[in-house]
Amino acid sequence: MSLQQNRQQVFGSAAAFPGILHEPAGLARLLAERHRGQTVVFTNGCFDLIHRGHVEYLERARELGDALVVGLNSDESVRRIKGPERPLVPLADRAAVVAALAAVDYVTSFDEPTPLELIRSLPVQVLVKGGDWPEELVVGGDVVRQRGGRVVCLGSGAPDLSTSALVARIRGETAPTPDLREADGPLGVLAGEVGHCLDVHGQILERCGEAFARASELLGRALRGGGCVYAFGNGGSAADAQHFAAELVGRFRADRGPLPAASLVTDSSVLTALGNDFGFEEIFARQVAARVRPGDVALGISTSGGSRNVLNGLMRARELGARTIGLTGERGRQMAGICDVAILVPSTDTARIQEVHSLLLHSLVEALERGRE
Numbered sequence: 001m002s003l004q005q006n007r008q009q010v011f012g013s014a015a016a017f018p019g020i021l022h023e024p025a026g027l028a029r030l031l032a033e034r035h036r037g038q039t040v041v042f043t044n045g046c047f048d049l050i051h052r053g054h055v056e057y058l059e060r061a062r063e064l065g066d067a068l069v070v071g072l073n074s075d076e077s078v079r080r081i082k083g084p085e086r087p088l089v090p091l092a093d094r095a096a097v098v099a100a101l102a103a104v105d106y107v108t109s110f111d112e113p114t115p116l117e118l119i120r121s122l123p124v125q126v127l128v129k130g131g132d133w134p135e136e137l138v139v140g141g142d143v144v145r146q147r148g149g150r151v152v153c154l155g156s157g158a159p160d161l162s163t164s165a166l167v168a169r170i171r172g173e174t175a176p177t178p179d180l181r182e183a184d185g186p187l188g189v190l191a192g193e194v195g196h197c198l199d200v201h202g203q204i205l206e207r208c209g210e211a212f213a214r215a216s217e218l219l220g221r222a223l224r225g226g227g228c229v230y231a232f233g234n235g236g237s238a239a240d241a242q243h244f245a246a247e248l249v250g251r252f253r254a255d256r257g258p259l260p261a262a263s264l265v266t267d268s269s270v271l272t273a274l275g276n277d278f279g280f281e282e283i284f285a286r287q288v289a290a291r292v293r294p295g296d297v298a299l300g301i302s303t304s305g306g307s308r309n310v311l312n313g314l315m316r317a318r319e320l321g322a323r324t325i326g327l328t329g330e331r332g333r334q335m336a337g338i339c340d341v342a343i344l345v346p347s348t349d350t351a352r353i354q355e356v357h358s359l360l361l362h363s364l365v366e367a368l369e370r371g372r373e
Contacts, residue, residue, distance in 0.1 A: 021072075021095045022108045024121050030106070031067070031123050039065030043128040044115045046073045047094050048087040055101060060154050061128040062103035070098050071118050072109045080113055080214075081336040083207050083344060113340060114139040125149040132334075137311050139338055142319065193351075200345070200352045204359075207346045212360060215325050215341045216367040222297045222323060223368065228260040230292055232284045232313055233301030236354045237327075238265040240301050244361045252362065254369035264288070264313070284313030294321035300339075303353040305332020314338055327360060329353040 022030065031040055041064050047054055062068040072094055078087040087094065091109060099107045110118045119127065119140035127144045131153050135141060141151040219229060229248060231241035241263045248261035264287045265271070274283045284300075292298055298317035300310040305328035314324045315338055326332065326339035329347055336342035345356040 020099045020107060021091070022106055024108055024110075024118055027069070027106055027108050028121050028123070031069070035067050035123075038067060039125045040067050040069060040123050041065035041126040041128060042069045042071065042115075042119060042122060042124040044071035044073070044110070044118075045130075046078045046082065046087060047098050048078065048082075048089050050094075050097050055103075057130065057154060058098075058101055058103045061152075062105075064126045064128065064152060067105040068103060069106045069108065069122060069124070070104050071115045072098065072107060074109050074111045077111055077113060080211065081333070081342065081344075083330070083346070084210065085207075113342070114337060116140050116143070119143055127151045129153050134308070137315055137334065137338065139315075139318070196349070197352060197355060200347045200349075200356060201359075203346045204356060208343050208356075208360070211341055211343045212363065215343060216364055216371075218323055218325065218341055219297055219364060220368055220371050222295060223259055225295055227293075227295040227297060227322075228262065228291075229297045229299060230262055230264055230288065230317075231299040231301065232264040232287075233310055234307055236350075237301035237303065237307075237310075237357070238263075240327075240354070240357050240361060241265050241299070243358075244299070244365070247362075247365045248368075252365040252369055256369060259368065262291070264291075281308045281312055284309050285316040288313050288316040288320070288322075292317050292320050292322045296322040297325060298322050299325045299327070300335065301327045301357060302332065302335060303329050303350045303357075305329060305335035305344075311335060311338065327357050 041061055043058070043061050045054075047070070058068065058070065072091060073081065075087055075091050089097075095107050095109070098104055108118065116139050120143055124140075124144055125147065126149055127138060127140055129138045129151070133153050135151045135153055138151050138153070144151060222229070229245070231244050232238070233241045242265055245261040245263040248259040250258070264284050270287065271283050274286050278286055288298060296317075298314055300314045302310045305326070311334060314326065314335070317324050318338065324339045324341075326335040326342040327345075328335045328342060329345050329350075331348060332342065332344055336344060343360060345353045345360075347353050347356070
C-alpha cells in the first residue's frame, strides 16, 4: 500500500475511531494472524504535538522488525504523568496522526501509567524506548527478554526537540530561573526566595492535587492491608525519606498507633557495604529486594526524577509486586513513567521542589491520620 493510500484509509475512517485505535485483545489476535513468525516491534508514548524527532524515532523503530505497534497513553494517563494541562491533543486525534505515519502499522492505547499489561498481552519481540532511557529501567523489558526478545533504546536524531519545549515556546514561557544576584542585601534575597516559593506553591493544588489524592489512597489501602512503606532518596531527599518514615512510625499531629514504615537511607553499614560491593546505583534496589513484598509501598524521592539508584529501587519494587510512589519535579519524566503514582512539583528549581516535597509528605501523613480517626 502506498503512503497516500495509507493516509486515505486512515483519515477516511477517522469517524470510525475504533478502526484506527485497536483494542488490545483484538490487536493481539490480529498480530497472531498476520504476523506469525515475524518480528513485532513495540514502542509507546504520549505523542502529544508530533514533531520531527517523533517521526525519525518511529522510522528507526520500524526498521527493527516486520510490524510496528505504537501504544499511546490515554488522556487520563497523560494527565497523571505530565499534569492536568496535558495532553494538548486528545487521544482520538493523536491516534489518527500517529496511524497516518508510514512507519506505523498499528496503534493502540493504555490507561495505566505504564504499558506493562499491554506488552504482556501482545506478541512483542522488540521493545523500543528513547535513548534517554537505560535498558534496565524500561518497563516490560523483563517480559520481552523472557520471550527471547530484546530491548532497544534509540535516540531520535533530533535530541533538542521536545513537546514540552514546544509548548513553552507557544505559550511564551521560560523556565523559572530568578536571578537573585541583583537582590539588595539579605532581605532582598529572602524576598526573592519567598516570592518564587509563593509562585510554586500557588500551583500545587491544580498541578499536584489529583496525584496527591491517589497517592494518599494508595498508602491508606496498603497500610490497612498490613503493608509497610519504604522510603528512599539521596541528599536532601534522603532526609525527607527519613523524616517521612519517622512520622509514620511516630506521629504528625494525631495521637494514634504506629504505622509500619522504614527509611532505606539510615543504615550506614548496609549503605557502604552495598555501595562498595555492588555500586552506588544498587544501594536501594538491593535493600528493596531484601525487604519489600507484595502489598508494600516503595516511595522514591528525587528532585530531578533521574537518580539511578532511586529509579532502580522503584523498578525492583514493581518487579516484586509492590506499589510505587514517586516524588519529583516537573522534569521527572522517567520516574513518572515507572511509578503507579508520581507527584511532579511544577518547578525546575531544586530548592523549591524539596520544599514542596516536605509539604506533600507532611500532608500525606496528615491525610492518613485523619483517615484513621
